[in-house]
Amino acid sequence: MKPIIKIEGLSKRYKIGEHVAPYGSLRETLSRAARAPLQWGRKRKATRFVWALKDIGFEVPPGQILGIIGRNGAGKSTLLKVLSRITEPTAGRIELYGRTGSLLEVGTGFHHELSGRENIYLNGAILGMGRQEIERKFDEIVAFAEIEKFLDTPVKHYSSGMYMRLAFAVAAHLEPEILLVDEVLAVGDAEFQKKCLTKMGDIGHQGKTVLLVSHNMASVINLCQRAIRLSNGKVVADGNPVDVVQGYLTETRSADGQILWNDPAEAPGTEIIRLHSVRILQEGIDGPTADVDISKEVLVEMKYWNLQENAPLYSGMWLRDQVGTIVLSSANLHSMSLTDDPWFGRPHPLGMFQSVCRIPGNFLNEGHYSVSAILGKVPDKTQVLEDQVLSFHVHDTGEMRKHYYGGWVGVVRPRLAWHTEYIEGVVPEAIDGEEKLASVRG
């Protein structure tokens, strides 16, 4: 069948540091221009670039729901941004044979002072709906968001749940032939998430083409007919969602329990802080390991360079399970941790530091986990977020298996305190007759 989306040789390049120092001052540009004649013939300082997308090419037939997965920084969001014309590609070509609507964020353009009614019109127009189209769908949107009573209340008085419901409701009633969606399913309470998922399924039934970027592997498997996995800006897998997700789950940059950058210039980070290494350690095992014992502490060790004199730093991490759900996030902030990390928030001299986080034994479940390293400067934003930088496998060594051998559900498997008591004086009347007894036993 003729495709509705056709992508050829698509590449997008960013200048390194563009995100760090987003805007220049006029003075800089002027002084650079003034110096330029003097530098004539001299070799220009090489600008460093990073390719967020490199030579992407694929086609999507109409009516397909395509999931796009990959680690943070793999290029998923950039791809959606290029497709929705928010940012221009550096090279390549995209042909879209249908009206496109993008949903990179819910509630874009909502204004807190305006009422629910007014925001429906405003947000609808921003998403590309005409006034008549909004009027036609108005009642449906209000009913879906369940905000009838608060229609004329400014949205600043809405609860966050109501706000998200309204925002999703407007977006979900867009009627483009191609819909680009970024992770919006991760909003609201469980009830509403279910409603959103059903709505997404309906959109698919209506024969619309959907590109869904998600970290939620379950929704990719549930909703999509096809999945594409991006890694370092390239398509590395394309096909059946179950297979692609499987491949993604085993993709980690290191399988031997450590990852290491020897050259600070190549290491992930900024001019303030750069990651040197991440290792998984456990007592009784020599050196880093990718296989740990469920009953013993797991040590996540991060080493990093501090490149700015007296920068007050913090370190943290995420732990994801095998479907990509973040099991926990933790950092060495004093109010967040069991021990007072002596270096948290203190001015760090130049040099290398090592932070260790201890995950207790008999806490994680069996299976595959991955670590994301987070480093930052207090109170600035995060400088390093290396998602799923390292993975390890938790093996059951049987300590908690003396009485039960079956499968064990749960993202974690902590050993908790239990206590049962006999409550005196409450004796049920004797149940007579075998028939009644049988019915009770079911």
Place this chain on the structure above:
Amino acid sequence: MITNENMSVLEPVATEQITSTTKPEPSPHNHQSPPDEPLVIIEPSRSWVAINIRDLWVYRELLYFLTWRDIKVRYKQTVLGAAWAIIQPLFAMIIFTLFFGKLAGIASDNIPYPIFAYSGLLPWTFLSAAINNSSNSLIGTDSRLITKVYFPRMIIPCAAVSAGLIDLAIASLILFGMLAYYHIAITASLLLLPFIIVLLTLLAIGIGMWTSALNVKYRDVRYALPFFIQLWMFSSPIIYPSSLIPQKWRWLYNLNPLVGIVEAFRDSFFGKEINWSALAISTVITLTILISSAYAFRRLEKSFADIL
């Protein structure tokens, strides 16, 4: 010993979720075959591209909604609301009348100084507010729009300018009241007023597009602008008549596009002869600023999403 059968509480139930939602199958009946020609082609653009008229037309309603939002929000956030539209030029008029009209005794072409000043302050207040609002429009709350949805970016500074037109209309009511008070009769010259207001709006949009786009990249604009606006006011015939300028420097003075516009604005109310040559120069310069700003904006807007 407990076995699997009698302790199902720990059993995995995860598979249920996956099988219960029905996955939509690609259904060829529900949709028509895509058109032969692509609706949109996305490619790296050449540096100098003209305005995308078709896009602007498709999103014309967004201009209306953003303008409407700016007005509504402003009136909701302020206690005095619409009264501000009158207060600003009115108080400026009172102050200038006291200092320039009474104390300095500036000539005002045989028109009572208060109404002379007010008829100049009216277009001036609109223009300076429009430039101020539009130059900050892209880096304010609307920067989220730029990084999350596509639409012609020009709409944002244009909406900021057009929101000021309501204030201009409200403040004009005072001018008509003053005309009645001073027994000044309206003449056919007033028919020129719509054209002058269009020209004034285009000038505001042209400058607003320049400054808003530059402001994204160089935040210096924000600091330089108030100074520039103040200078501009004193080099325009707002609170003094252009007849005060020596004849031999008049050609240079008229290069300021605001000169022809403000003079014509005033003359259309007082039924005086319009200075056509000054108005023609203003029109040419306004259009030059407008067209150049559109090109510059298109060139700079490509990097907006990456910078913001």
